[in-house]
Amino acid sequence: MAEDNFEAAPGGFIPGPISSGRGGSGSTARTANSNTLLSEQDVALAAPQADAVPPVIQTLRLQAEATTGVTRGSVSGGTTTTTPVVVSLANASTSDRPNADAADGDAYVDFGGLNGNFNAGSGEYLQWSFAVPAAGTYDLAFGYAFFSASATNRPMRLEVNGKIWDRLFDFTNTGANTTYSEAVTRVYLEAGTQTVRLTATGFSGPNLDYLEIRSADPHRIVIQAEDLLPAATNTTATTVNREITLPFLNGKTPAETFRVGAEGDAYLDWGSEANTLDIPVTATVAGTYSVTITYANGGTTGRPLTLTYLDGTAIGTFALAPTTAPTAYPAFYGDLVPAVRPADGSDAGDVPDQSGWEGWTKSTLTVNVTLNAGTTVLRLSGAGGAQHRQVRVRAGGGVQARAGRPIRHHARQSHGGREPVRRRDRPCHRHRRRFRCAHHRGLRGCEPQHPLRGR
Incomplete structure (x- = not known):
């Protein structure tokens, strides 16, 4: 699912040296559960380090309606065979003209929906091709708009270089078809030519305006939760925190259900007993930050987790209330073997039934976290937690920076008034x-x- 700010590809988080004092942990860090200690080497393996200095590029904006570098079409197996159409000031109807006028370049790409229902339909796609000069983490920002009185979201399948990045990439209701917003995700790209594709998977799609490729913002820190754990094995108990991937679940006995909608097609499954998860957060600028967890909880009650500094100082508690199921299970699930799909129990068909476990959402603490420049270790604690996709740390008020450096002031002293x-x-x-x-x-x-x- 998409976020309104930044997320990282696996390995996109850069763990730094763990310092002593608040947030410090010495030579070891506790993870997975309260009885397991990992050495610094193990932590590095659990959270692989990406490019130490993310590439800096000139922002590249690619219009959805472009005639080069963009492909529009439909894939087999969908409910529609139509192709997304370009709507511009030159061809827009009277009702669509304001939407085109509000779009960048006075044009956008419209998905046709299914039988007049613009919140349904699968198969239509839009694909961009571009190149990046160096390997590293980049932010992909999709400009879009959509309004519907009966839908809050039109998620799409997002693929990067032919691999699934998100089966339910969020495009949330912007309130008006003339109000454009952005859905942003962070991915790791090798140098060279790239392809990014959005495909309708049962919810049609929004009015797509552009794709923008940006340098990763160093003041927004995104950590994929599963990157903080070693890979699970068939002997890993469900009582501890585990990384869940399709290769892990395929062929596993007893069978477990894979929950779609996590970025990178992987997530952290919080164990049923008391567990902790240590989160090294490297900030380039000292200041006040907010912390957000993306999670899914298909239960009937909240599954709270407490956030503290490593020295035990309390920060706050994530309530992690039950999450709402999407309106449908996403199409094109043929790569999920029947044993890992949700059961089909509410209708006569064979489409898996969606639940709150596919309803990934964000939970943000109402309190702020103070971070020094460098690495601070935060700790999540609790029992019977939900599934977690990522932890995002975002700069709050009072942080000023230019080209990665703070604007420094002289010490406050007498200057003659x-x-x-x-x-x-x-x-x-x-x-x-x-x-x-x-x-x-x-x-x-x-x-x-x-x-x-x-x-």
Whole structure:
């Protein structure tokens, strides 16, 4: 499922050295359950390190209606055989004209729906092709709009380079067909040519405006929960936290149900007994952050988890209330063997029945977390928790940064009644003029004299 901010591909989180003090853990970190200690080497294996410095690229925006680098069509096995159509100011109907006028480039791609129902239908797809210069983590942002009085979401199947990234990538109701928003996810890409495809899987699709490829924002930290655990085996007890993947469940005895809708087609299954999960969070800028967990709970009661610093200082509690089932089970589930599919018990067909376990949603703490620059270890604790897809840490108020560095101020002291002067605004040592003033910019000879140039 998509988020309104950032998520990472497996290995996209960069664990740093674990420091002492608040959040510190010395040479070992506790994970999986309260009786298991992993060495630093094991932690590195559990959360593989990606590119230490994510690639920095010029943002690339690809219009959905483009005639090059974009393919639109339909796949076999869907309920529709139509192709998504381009709606522009040149061909829009009277009712669709405001929607095109509000889109970037005055055009968008429209999915046809099924028999007049724009919240149903499977098979139509849109695919972009592009290239990135270097391997690393990137943010993919999809511009879109949709309004329906009877649907809050039109999730689609998202594939990256032919592999499933999310079977239920969220496109939530934007409130109006003229109100465009973004659904963003973070993925790991190798250098070279890439393909990104969105396919309708039973819910049709929104009005798609563009795909934008961006450098990963270093001030938004996303951790796939399953990356913090070693791979599960057939002997791993259900009482402890486990990484769940299709290869793990296929052929497993006794059989277990695979829950679709997790990014990377993998998730953490919280054990039935008391467990803890240590989460190393590396922040480039000290400040106040919010913490969000994406989870699914198909039970009837909440399954709370407590968040603390590693020294035991309480931060808050995630209630993790029961989640709402999607309106249908997504199409194109042929790669799921019958043993790992949900049962079909409510109708005469053979389509698996959806439940709250496929209803992935976000839970954000109402309190903020203070992080120092560097790595802080947070700890989740609880028993009988829900399924967890990821932990997201997002910068809150009071954090200022430019090119990955904070805007530094002089220490607050007496300045003759004047406000402290920012380093960026200190006077030029040669011309006694403020940095970036017109006089300074016009004198190239003074640039080497200024120690703050480019900061």
